[in-house]
Amino acid sequence: MNPVVKMLGGFILTFITVIVLNYVIRNNLLILSILLICVVFLFYIIHGATVFWKLAKFWLKFALLLIGVFIVFGYLLCGEIETNCLKESFLSGSKTALILLNTVYILELFILSITINDILSINLPIRYLKILILLRTLMNQVQSKFDNEKILFNIIPEFQIVHKSKLRSIKPLFLKNIIYIMTLTFFIKEQGDILGPMIDNRIIHTHKTKTNGK
Amino acid sequence: MKTISLIDKGDYQLNSSLKVTIDNPLKFYLGRNYIITGENGIGKSTFITKLLLPSVIENSKNNFLIFYASQDFTIQYYVIKYYYNGLLFEHNDFSSIEKVIDFVKLKFVHFDKFPNKNIVFIVDEIDQYLSIEKFLYDLKSINYTIFLSTHNKKDLNSNIIFDNLVFEKINRDESKISLNYEPSC
Numbered sequence: 177m178n179p180v181v182k183m184l185g186g187f188i189l190t191f192i193t194v195i196v197l198n199y200v201i202r203n204n205l206l207i208l209s210i211l212l213i214c215v216v217f218l219f220y221i222i223h224g225a226t227v228f229w230k231l232a233k234f235w236l237k238f239a240l241l242l243i244g245v246f247i248v249f250g251y252l253l254c255g256e257i258e259t260n261c262l263k264e265s266f267l268s269g270s271k272t273a274l275i276l277l278n279t280v281y282i283l284e285l286f287i288l289s290i291t292i293n294d295i296l297s298i299n300l301p302i303r304y305l306k307i308l309i310l311l312r313t314l315m316n317q318v319q320s321k322f323d324n325e326k327i328l329f330n331i332i333p334e335f336q337i338v339h340k341s342k343l344r345s346i347k348p349l350f351l352k353n354i355i356y357i358m359t360l361t362f363f364i365k366e367q368g369d370i371l372g373p374m375i376d377n378r379i380i381h382t383h384k385t386k387t388n389g390k
Numbered sequence: 391m392k393t394i395s396l397i398d399k400g401d402y403q404l405n406s407s408l409k410v411t412i413d414n415p416l417k418f419y420l421g422r423n424y425i426i427t428g429e430n431g432i433g434k435s436t437f438i439t440k441l442l443l444p445s446v447i448e449n450s451k452n453n454f455l456i457f458y459a460s461q462d463f464t465i466q467y468y469v470i471k472y473y474y475n476g477l478l479f480e481h482n483d484f485s486s487i488e489k490v491i492d493f494v495k496l497k498f499v500h501f502d503k504f505p506n507k508n509i510v511f512i513v514d515e516i517d518q519y520l521s522i523e524k525f526l527y528d529l530k531s532i533n534y535t536i537f538l539s540t541h542n543k544k545d546l547n548s549n550i551i552f553d554n555l556v557f558e559k560i561n562r563d564e565s566k567i568s569l570n571y572e573p574s575c
Contacts, residue, residue, distance in 0.1 A: 321465045330447075330458040331466045331494055332473055333501040351477060358472040359465065366468075 179294040190286040197278050205267065208274040215281045223288060235280050242276065243269035287315075306375050313371060314364055322360065391419040392453060394510055394535060395445040404436045411566045416555070418446075418535070420454060420508060423550050424569075426539040428557025432565045434539045435461050435514050437557075442537065446510055454508035454535075457498050461514040461539075463487050470494055488520040495525065499532055511536040526550060 201207045220228045243266065250265020295308045330336060335352055397416040403409050410433055418424060426434050443458060450456055460466065470490050474480045484490050498509050509532055516525065517540055526536070538552070554570045 321462070330443075330456045331469060333455055333498050333504065336450075336455050337503055351473075355469060355473045355477060358476060359468045362472060363465065363468050 179297045183290060183294060183298065186286045186289055190282055193282050194279055197275060197282070202271065202275055205271055205274070208271060208278065212274055212278050212281070215278055215285070219281050219285055222285070227288075231280070231284060235277060239273035239277055242273045245269070246272065292316075302379060306379065310368065310371055310375055314367060317367060318360065318364065321363075391421055394418050394420050394449050394454065395442060396449075397441055397445055402441060404433055404440050407563050408433045408436060409564045410437060410557075411560070411564065413566070413568065416567065416569050418537075420510070420535050421533060423536045423552045424538070424555050425552035426537060426555045426557070427541075428565070429559065430541070432557040432559055434557055437567065438512060438514055438537070438539060443512060446512065450510070452506075454506065454510050455498060455501070455504055457495065457509055457511045457513075459491055459511075459513045459516050461518075463491070463516075463519065466490075486519075491516060491520060491525070496528065499528060506533075508533045508535075510534070511538075513537070514539045515541070517541075 197208075197211070201211070216228070216232075219231075246265045246269025247262060250262055250268075254261035254265075290312070292309065292312050295305065295312055298305075300308070334348060337348075395416070395418040397412060399412045399415050401409060401411050426438070428434050439460070443456075446456060467484070467487060467490055470493070471484045474482055474493075475484065482489075482493055484493070495511075511529075511534060513525070513536065516522070522538065522540070529536075536550075537555075551572050553572050556568050556570060558566045558568070560566050
């Protein structure tokens with residue numbers, strides 16, 4: 177398939193789906209559930225079990241947390257435990273969680289379908305192309321290096337004690353998630369600072385070699 | 391002696407292009423030391439992440455702590471840097487990978503919340519960052535087991551006796567692993 181058609185078509189399709197998801201069918205629990213089943217099935221077929229479970233483990237926690245928050249706020253706003261009110265909160269939370277999961281999987285389907293070769297084959301000016309190359313390279317690095325977070329955290333003894341303990345206290349778990357987000361953020365920033373000039377240097381070198389060759 | 395890892399005999403597909411064959415079960419014990427040798431690209435690092443580490447983690451419950459330093463220390467470097475200096479507001483010198491590995495090793499050695507003081511070190515070619523002799527030097531005060539993956543077994547000047555986990559190439563996509571116990575152990 178032509179890479180321009182693939183990327184543009186993929187982008188438009190993703191954009192429309194996300195808009196429909198968030199504005200048209202957002203209140204229909206049944207359609208949201210069916211859509212999630214279809215998207216998840218498609219993702220599983222295309223990217224395999226490993227990538228699927230990695231993503232699922234990460235986002236399911238957020239989805240469950242979201243439902244929990246809705247129930248807590250529902251309880252607080254109702255003033256007392258009313259079955260209908262709690263049920264309503266649970267349904268609202270479930271819909272929001274389904275919208276979140278659908279959006280994540282649809283966006284991932286689009287992003288993961290774009291390869292470096294697709295980006296290179298579109299005739300964008302080099303100043304824009306290098307940004308796309310940098311973003312895709314960073315994404316590849318993050319995917320490969322953050323492959324197994326449990327193994328990575330074997331480098332800090334406090335986290336291992338928490339991991340071994342039956343009674344897991346909240347503070348170390350909170351710290352663990354904070355450090356995970358910080359590492360991810362600063363890794364992308366610092367690697368971007370290193371990779372950016374490297375890509376610039378290669379462009380300059382290629383340009384000079386081409387000019388001298390002529 | 392406590393077992394820290396048992397990997398059954400068999401064929402293991404470590405990734406799409408690498409298969410390893412283990413003819414005899416690999417049984418690793420707490421208190422013994424192992425050196426992992428074999429040529430470049432034979433699957434030592436993949437074996438560590440895919441088979442050895444998960445098996446050691448499974449057996450670690452309350453018996454020992456695990457220190458794992460991968461060949462590419464980048465992410466671990468960021469985790470250590472932003473945890474200790476960023477979140478705990480310490481002022482440690484993390485200007486080189488050597489200093490970071492040395493720092494975190496001492497954190498494990500002097501970690502007082504774990505009474506057993508048993509630590510399993512799994513270090514994958516850290517000799518590119520610091521000398522192995524220097525790494526082993528501070529470990530006398532604790533009970534430890536070390537898995538040391540290296541290319542330069544001959545250059546290792548240490549009194550420690552290592553059992554040798556040998557990787558041999560069968561063909562381009564296949565390797566064989568065997569464990570040779572040191573007779574003096």
